[in-house]
Amino acid sequence: MRTPFSVKPTLTGERVTLRPFEDADLEAMRSALADPEVRRLTGSPPDEPFDDARLREWYGSRNAQTDRLDLAVVDRERGVCVGEAVLNLWDPENRACNFRILIGPDGRDRGLGTEATRLIVGYGFERLGLHRVSLEVYATNPRARRAYEKAGFVAEGLLRDALRDGGSWVDATVMSILAPEWARHGGRPEVGR
Known part of the structure; x- marks a missing residue:
């Protein structure tokens, strides 16, 4: 069944490009997900081992998903994947979904997360016809909360x-x-005020 999430766009901003995942992104995502700060700020168990086969299967299947949108966040200046931006938990009846983003150490503190947030959320409203996008942010992650507030x-x-x-x-x-x-x-x- 074709859904609004069947299409995996490429979204380009000044600092980042959001695009479908490629095999070459796996190492960057492995590195980002292994970062102790990323693990703590996302609520991931700190000592949970990585299963390479499972990681490869997960990122290898993102582009085929029809009920969610997972895009690689690419730093345009360096041309490397620094994380992911995701619209998931789609509720078609209420035209709503959840948003989450992960930026690894190579992409922090340069506004990449804020721009990636604006790009994917804008796509959700302007192209997918969403009415509501929601998220949860932990109190230990004020940097992420500020990026979300900057995006509205x-x-x-x-x-x-x-x-x-x-x-x-x-x-x-x-x-x-x-x-x-x-x-x-x-x-x-x-x-906009």
Whole structure:
């Protein structure tokens, strides 16, 4: 069955290109997913071993998925994959989905995540006809929360003690952006006011 997520676009910004995964991206994703900070900020178990066959199967199957959109985040300056941007948990009845992004150490602190967020969320609203895109961000990841806010996501609520991080509990903030908000500011709420 053909769905809006059957098409895997290439989206180009000033700093990043989002494109379907290629075999050459596997090493970059393995490296990003093995990074201790990435593992902590995404809530992944810190000592969970990587199964290369499973990783290869996962990223090798992303382009065939019809109920989600997984794109490689490529740093245009260096031409290398630095992470992934994903629209998943699609709810066709409510024209809604979840968003998540992972940027490895090679892509941090240069605005790549913010631009990648704007590109894929904009595609979701402008091309896929979504009404709502939501996410959860852990309190230990203020850098990600700021990137989401820059792209227009609004905090909706708090999931208390949502993650065990070492010896303590961490809250998660539920955030979303709606199509009318995107139409008003295009992912730049500081400009659209």
